[in-house]
Structure formats: C-alpha cells, structure tokens
Amino acid sequence: MGQVIISLRYADDGGVEGAPVTLGKMIDDNTHKGDAGIALIHRRVSQMKHVWHDRTLDAGIDGSIELRDPSTGEMSNQHIFVQSKTGDRFPGETDTKFHFICNDRDVDYWMKAGHNPVILICSRPDTGDAWWAHVQSAFADPTRRATRRIDFDKATQKFTGDLSAKLFALTDPHGAAHTPVADQRPEKLVSNLLPVDFPDVIYSAQASTSAVGAVYAAQRESPYPVRSDFVLSHGRLYAWAPLAGTGLVRSTTTAAREMPVGELLGGSEDERHLFVRLLGAALQHDLRDSCRWNNQRRFIYYAASADLTELRVLSASGRKRLAFKGFYQRKDDPSRKQFYRHAALRWNFIDLAGDWYCQLTPDYYFTSDGYKESPFADEYLRKIKVRERNLAVLGETQLWAGVLRGDTEPSLMDSDETQRLLDFGPLLTFDVDKGIDDKEWQAPSEDDENPDQMALDFDFEDLE
Structure with missing residues (x-):
C-alpha cells in the first residue's frame, strides 16, 4: 500500500485547510x-x-x-x-x-x-x-x-x-x-616418494631374547653405542652392520652370519616383510641423533632443542622450515609457552617395478614441555589439519626429504659413530601436459604463501 502524507496549512480564519497527498509505491x-x-x-x-x-x-x-x-x-x-x-x-x-x-x-x-x-x-x-x-x-x-x-x-x-x-x-x-x-598446460607433479638405496648385505644371529626392550637394555649396559638398526624375527636378530664389537652381541647366542639382501627380496612374503621392517629400523637409526620414536603415534618426531629454542632445517626445496617451536598462546600469561610443535613423519617402504621408494607422510606432534605429549594434542592436530593447504603439506614433505637426503646444515644423518645406512634420492616428480588450477576450487591462504610461519590461531582457552 502506498504511503499517505497529510499536508495541513492554517487558514486566515483560524481554521485548517489542506488535503491528503498520496505518494506512489516505495522501494526501500x-x-x-x-x-x-x-x-x-x-x-x-x-x-x-x-x-x-x-x-x-x-x-x-x-x-x-x-x-x-x-x-x-x-x-x-x-x-x-x-x-x-x-x-x-x-x-x-x-x-x-x-x-x-x-x-x-x-x-x-x-x-x-x-x-x-x-x-x-x-x-x-x-x-x-x-x-x-x-x-x-x-x-x-x-x-x-x-x-x-x-x-x-x-x-x-x-x-x-x-x-x-x-x-x-x-x-x-x-x-x-x-x-x-583439465586445462592444456605443462605442469610438474611432485610426489611423496623418495628413491632409496641400501647395503647389499645384512647380518643375523640366533637371539637370546624375543623382547626388543631387552635388546636395548643389554646395549645400554655395554660400553658400545646403542644401535637401533635391528629387527627380531623368529628367534633371530637381524641387523645392517656387523654385530661383532657392538652391544648387540649381548643379545645373541651364535656368531653372526652375513647374507645378501637378495635372499630376503627373493624369498617368501614374510621375508620381504622382514626386509621392509629392516629398512624402517635403518631409517630410525640414521635419525637417532635428531628424532625420537613415539610408539603410540607410530611415527618419529623432531626432538626438542636443549634450550627449547626453535629448530629450522633445510628442506629439499632449499628453504629452511620449522622442525620444532614453542608457541605462546595463553591469554592469562603471554610469556608462558602453552605447547610445542614438533615436525613428525610416518613412512612406508614400497617396491615399484623392482625399485624401492620411501613414501613420506608428514605429521605433527604436540608436547606441553618439549617432551611430554600435550593433553590437547589431538585438538591441536585437528585445528592445524583444517588450516593446511596443498603447499603446506608439500613443504612438510620437502622438509623430511631434505632430512633423509642429508641436506640439513649440519647433516643430521651422519654421526661420529657410523655413517648413514640408507641413501635417498630426490622426490619423484612427473611432467604432465594437463593440469587443474587449484585456485579455482580453493584459494591459497597466508600459510601457503609463508608455510614456515604457520601457527594455530584458535582460542586455546576453549580447550581447558
């Protein structure tokens, strides 16, 4: 209905004259x-x-x-x-x-x-x-x-x-x-596969125990460095380097036998599975100075620095990325670090047409003091996974590729006691002539532009 405005004007005789004025339809x-x-x-x-x-x-x-x-x-x-x-x-x-x-x-x-x-x-x-x-x-x-x-x-x-x-x-x-x-355009796809080379032989001896913990305990009681490049299987202890002159001999009852890796690769499914386990043990051994194994999460993660300051390592992209850092997020005490984020890695060794690759799956580990897992670790992980984009995941993959290849400064793969057991090549890439523009379905975030600076910007007080 149109609006009605009454226009009034006083007459000379004191009366009122005027008439209603009706306006047209209004659009607000x-x-x-x-x-x-x-x-x-x-x-x-x-x-x-x-x-x-x-x-x-x-x-x-x-x-x-x-x-x-x-x-x-x-x-x-x-x-x-x-x-x-x-x-x-x-x-x-x-x-x-x-x-x-x-x-x-x-x-x-x-x-x-x-x-x-x-x-x-x-x-x-x-x-x-x-x-x-x-x-x-x-x-x-x-x-x-x-x-x-x-x-x-x-x-x-x-x-x-x-x-x-x-x-x-x-x-x-x-x-x-x-x-x-897909659009017609050249594009390079970067995979999470690292080519891996390994020693030609392994060593095995009859084991005196079936408990991995007992092997580590026996090594710690010896004057030799602790080794983690071993696997217990069917009553035998297998390792990548000679057992003589190491703490591993304390957990064996016979002299070690040298055997070509090909015997495992050409054997039964159980033997090939044993070989994959040995590759995983070698990887952990090579990273023992910088990383720790978490048995519950089933991954390795970067250990905290001695003074809890942040650690950056050179990735395969040539950029340094955060491997460990504490975050200040408490509103009641901004000077107190509420949690520490560690770069973490899951992996899988796979055989593709006779060539072996390490498949990298980056992850994160959250601690309350650099050592003990935070009670809110799962929530922190969920939040960061929601924010992560493709470039951030690629950056974390390149971080671990750089570490495994020994690109870090100084090299975290070599120690005074022994050289690394595994050698890794560059991440496997593929050239294609068609591609899909990621920006058309998901816009990049600031974390993609500066993946090293990714933090968690949610309210931690909600978790307490």
Missing part, C-alpha cells in the same frame, strides 16, 4: 540491495556457464542453479537451491571471516529440501564480494543446527571463479553427471 534500500544480490549471483552463475532460475515467490529460496556439463553443454537436470543474503557488514566480520545467524524457520525449510542441496550466499553487491556455504553440511550436526550459525572463511568460500567441480559434488558426489576437463 534493503529491497534494492536484495535485488542487487540476486543479480550478482545470476551473473556469477552465468560466468560459470550454468543456468540461473529466479523464483517469483520467495518462501526461503530465492532461486536455483541448474548445472550444465562444461564439456558437452548438456543440461544435467541437477539443481541447487539458493538463498541470498546481502549486507554492508556481517556479524563477527574480520578480514578473514564472518558468520551468519539464520532464521529458525528458514533452517527448517532448507533442511526439508530432500536430495536437493541448498546453499546460502552472503554478498556485498556494491563491491562484488560474495561467499557461499552448503546449508545441509553446516547443519548436519544437531548442536550446530541449534545455534543457527554458519561460519564463513573469506578465502576458501568465495562465490567466484569456476566452482563447477564443487557444485557438481553437492548434487552428484560420484561424478556421473559431468566430465571434468
């Missing part, structure tokens, strides 16, 4: 911004070469995106419902994030969409900024749904560029509705 700024938000979404969808369908009646859904196969032009009949929200500023907004509190009835309506995904797009039409979130995923947890809150990451949830792969994944997780096409 919010309505205009809402239309501008829809227009922005329409434009972005068209740029992605999909089809936007407006809804004339809005009951919580402003329109839908019908996906089109980018390789064939065929319409997929796959639809994504869209609700648009606009604003000059959103709740909790910073340079990197914000959140949106949804209407309770809207949430109920969206969650009744069945197999059709619903996305919420928050935009600022005057600047062309827009961010999106999948509603069903955001509210899959009943606790989160009760809050009616959706969190947005400005870097990774931009509604711009070609989001086809992500949109198709919402409607068709198995990828049957479209044929992704």
Whole structure:
C-alpha cells in the first residue's frame, strides 16, 4: 500500500485547510540491495556457464542453479537451491571471516529440501564480494543446527571463479553427471616418494631374547653405542652392520652370519616383510641423533632443542622450515609457552617395478614441555589439519626429504659413530601436459604463501 502524507496549512480564519497527498509505491534500500544480490549471483552463475532460475515467490529460496556439463553443454537436470543474503557488514566480520545467524524457520525449510542441496550466499553487491556455504553440511550436526550459525572463511568460500567441480559434488558426489576437463598446460607433479638405496648385505644371529626392550637394555649396559638398526624375527636378530664389537652381541647366542639382501627380496612374503621392517629400523637409526620414536603415534618426531629454542632445517626445496617451536598462546600469561610443535613423519617402504621408494607422510606432534605429549594434542592436530593447504603439506614433505637426503646444515644423518645406512634420492616428480588450477576450487591462504610461519590461531582457552 502506498504511503499517505497529510499536508495541513492554517487558514486566515483560524481554521485548517489542506488535503491528503498520496505518494506512489516505495522501494526501500534493503529491497534494492536484495535485488542487487540476486543479480550478482545470476551473473556469477552465468560466468560459470550454468543456468540461473529466479523464483517469483520467495518462501526461503530465492532461486536455483541448474548445472550444465562444461564439456558437452548438456543440461544435467541437477539443481541447487539458493538463498541470498546481502549486507554492508556481517556479524563477527574480520578480514578473514564472518558468520551468519539464520532464521529458525528458514533452517527448517532448507533442511526439508530432500536430495536437493541448498546453499546460502552472503554478498556485498556494491563491491562484488560474495561467499557461499552448503546449508545441509553446516547443519548436519544437531548442536550446530541449534545455534543457527554458519561460519564463513573469506578465502576458501568465495562465490567466484569456476566452482563447477564443487557444485557438481553437492548434487552428484560420484561424478556421473559431468566430465571434468583439465586445462592444456605443462605442469610438474611432485610426489611423496623418495628413491632409496641400501647395503647389499645384512647380518643375523640366533637371539637370546624375543623382547626388543631387552635388546636395548643389554646395549645400554655395554660400553658400545646403542644401535637401533635391528629387527627380531623368529628367534633371530637381524641387523645392517656387523654385530661383532657392538652391544648387540649381548643379545645373541651364535656368531653372526652375513647374507645378501637378495635372499630376503627373493624369498617368501614374510621375508620381504622382514626386509621392509629392516629398512624402517635403518631409517630410525640414521635419525637417532635428531628424532625420537613415539610408539603410540607410530611415527618419529623432531626432538626438542636443549634450550627449547626453535629448530629450522633445510628442506629439499632449499628453504629452511620449522622442525620444532614453542608457541605462546595463553591469554592469562603471554610469556608462558602453552605447547610445542614438533615436525613428525610416518613412512612406508614400497617396491615399484623392482625399485624401492620411501613414501613420506608428514605429521605433527604436540608436547606441553618439549617432551611430554600435550593433553590437547589431538585438538591441536585437528585445528592445524583444517588450516593446511596443498603447499603446506608439500613443504612438510620437502622438509623430511631434505632430512633423509642429508641436506640439513649440519647433516643430521651422519654421526661420529657410523655413517648413514640408507641413501635417498630426490622426490619423484612427473611432467604432465594437463593440469587443474587449484585456485579455482580453493584459494591459497597466508600459510601457503609463508608455510614456515604457520601457527594455530584458535582460542586455546576453549580447550581447558
């Protein structure tokens, strides 16, 4: 209904004269911004070469995106419902994030969409900024749904560029509705495989114990350096170097026998498994001066420095990366380090067409004092894994590649007692003529630009 304004004017005789003045239909700024938000979404969808369908009646859904196969032009009949929200500023907004509190009835309506995904797009039409979130995923947890809150990451949830792969994944997780096409361009893929060379022979003798701990205890009672390049199997002790003149002889009952590695490689499945165990023991032995084994986590991690100062090592990329560092995160006492982060590594030795490789899987270990595992280690690890991007994982892989190859300064692989047992080559790479632009589906973060500086920027008090 049009607005009515009464215009009054006093007459000379003291009376009042005048008549109602009726103005036309009014469109407020919010309505205009809402239309501008829809227009922005329409434009972005068209740029992605999909089809936007407006809804004339809005009951919580402003329109839908019908996906089109980018390789064939065929319409997929796959639809994504869209609700648009606009604003000059959103709740909790910073340079990197914000959140949106949804209407309770809207949430109920969206969650009744069945197999059709619903996305919420928050935009600022005057600047062309827009961010999106999948509603069903955001509210899959009943606790989160009760809050009616959706969190947005400005870097990774931009509604711009070609989001086809992500949109198709919402409607068709198995990828049957479209044929992704990679760009024609040269690209070098870096794997997590390191070629490995090893000694030609191993040594074995009858063991006097079946307990690994007893072997270490016997070595510590001897005047010789402790060795970890051994494996106990079926009553025998196997090692990479001669046993004579070492503490290992205390755990044997016969003289050592030298045997070619080929006997294990050409033997049974159990013998090949024994060989893989020996490679793992050699790796731990080579890193004994700088790393520690955690039996519960089943990985090695960088030991703390003597004075708990940070450690940086030269990676295979030529850059130094953090191997150990303490982080100040306590708000009640900023001078106190709340936890220490150690670079950690899981590995697997595999045979590919007769060549042996070490498969690297970087990880992290968190301690409260440089030695004892933090009670919040799992939560710290979850937080850093959420933030990690491809370049950060690559950087950690290159860190361990550099350590295993002996690129560190000074070399952590060589000790005064013995040279390293294993020799590693460079990370295996592959040249391809097609590639997929990572930026189209996930924007780089500051941690990718400066992976050595990655920290954990969440509130640690929530964990206490």
